[in-house]
Amino acid sequence: MKWNILSRNKKKQTDTAKKSKTREWLDAIVFAVIVSTLVRGLLFSAYAIPSSSMEGTQMTGDYLFVSKLNYGARMPITPISIPFLESHINWGSDIKTYWDGIKLPYFRLPGLGTVKNGDIVVFNYPGGVLKDPVDMRVHYIKRCLGVPGDVLEIRDTRVIVNGKEMKNAPKAQTSYYVTTNGIAFNPKLLDDLDIEVRGQYSNEGFVMIIPASSYAELKNQSNITSIKPVIEPRGLQDQSVYPQSDLFNWNQDNYGPITVPRKGWTIALNDSTIALYGKVIQQFENNKLEHADGRYYINNKIASTYTFKMNYYWMMGDNRHNSEDSRYWGFVPEDHVVGKPMFTFMSIDSTKTIFNKVRWNRVLRGIQ
The missing domain is CATH 1.20.5 (Single alpha-helices involved in coiled-coils or other helix-helix interfaces)
Structure with a gap:
């Protein structure tokens, strides 16, 4: 026992x-x-570059550390979600990784500073049909070229802000018509110069995306007879650019002027301002906007003016002719801003063989 x-x-x-x-x-x-x-x-989080819209500055396959301290951490708007997963996963069908039964108001902790012209910024995508809560939308990375209150214009690809031309990023890219004497290019040369051939319009003529830092060396090649920038002419309307209205004959290379809304700014309501800012008033600031009997109604009340509740930003990719950005979907609201990328901690080239996939020259590299 x-x-x-x-x-x-x-x-x-x-x-x-x-x-x-x-x-x-x-x-x-x-x-x-x-x-x-x-x-x-x-404090910070990691994000991957999914597209080429920021190449030569950032490459597809770059993995970045993004600081939340610089602009202040945004508190969760959708507090109930599965940590470390994207907002949607595809396991045979589209599955949400969050529950939107509880939504908190937008609030941001004080930061070290504010978004400035020239900053590279990570933010939630503001375009398309806004089905997901703000903090559950896809992440984008672009360069800020317009802050609240700025008047921005694009003239023959040059960005003018408040009457002054903005300097392009050191490795910004744009498209050129390149004509040769018929002698083929050395593929290794194009690879070394980070030049992408986008098309061929004749035996000797090509469309290429050329980084600013590679332009001079390409022009000095013996088989080059001319290099001319690809520019959509002023007055040629492109219905795919924001605000997708017949009132504005704008395109990706000649655009504006347009004023970036700031908190407290009041506009008169008319056909032009509604075309430019109607999306902001309705989708981002959650108002009901109607036009009837020659009058505008906001939340069922007659309105002749509107005062903005938030600050907004204008974001563009450094790869100007291969970037979906504010030229196509408009302004980025302040509540969509996530943080500022600080450095690249890893870079993977998916087109290379297994032993050459890592771009070692980009690892632990600061972001400008």
Whole structure:
């Protein structure tokens, strides 16, 4: 009998030890998830570059550390979600990783500064049909070229802000018509100069995306007879550019002028301002806007003016002729801003062989 009691006690101690070990692991995992979530939400997080819209500055396959401190951390708008997953995953069907039954108002902690012209910014995509909550929309990365209150214009691809021409990023890219004497290009040369051939319009004529830093060297090649910029002429209307209205004969290379809305700015309501800012008034500032009997109604009340509630930004890609940006979907509201990229911690080239995939020259590289 005594042996049975000792045996039972020993078994209980073993079970307790197993439970304690399991509990320790569970506690450690929960603690790690909580700390990681706080760090990701308040300090910094990692993002990947999904497209070529920022090439030569940032490359497809770059992995970035993005600071939340610079502009202030945005508090969760959709607080219930699965940590570390994108807002949607595709497991045979589209599955949301969040529950939008609870939505909190937009609030941002104080930051080290504000978004400035020339900053590269990560933000939630403001275009298309806005089905997901703000903080669950796809992440984009672009360069800010217009801050609240700025008057922006594009003249023959040159960006003019408040009457002054903005300098292009050192490795900005744009398209050129390149004519040769018929002698073929050396593929290695084009690869070394980060030049992309987008098309061929004759035996000797090509359309190429050329970084500013590579222009002079390409022009000095013996087989080059001419290089001319690809520019859509002023007055040629492109219905794909914002605000997709017949009132404005704008295109990607000749655009504006347009004023970036700032909090507290009041506009008169008319056909032109509604075309430019109607999306902002309705979708981003959550108003009901109607036009009837020659009058405008906001939230069922007659209105002749509107005062903006938020600040907005104008974002463009450094790869100007291969970028979906504010020229196509308009302004970025302040509540969409996520943070400022600080450095590239890894860069993967998916087109290379397994032993050459890592772009070592970009690892731990600061972002300008």
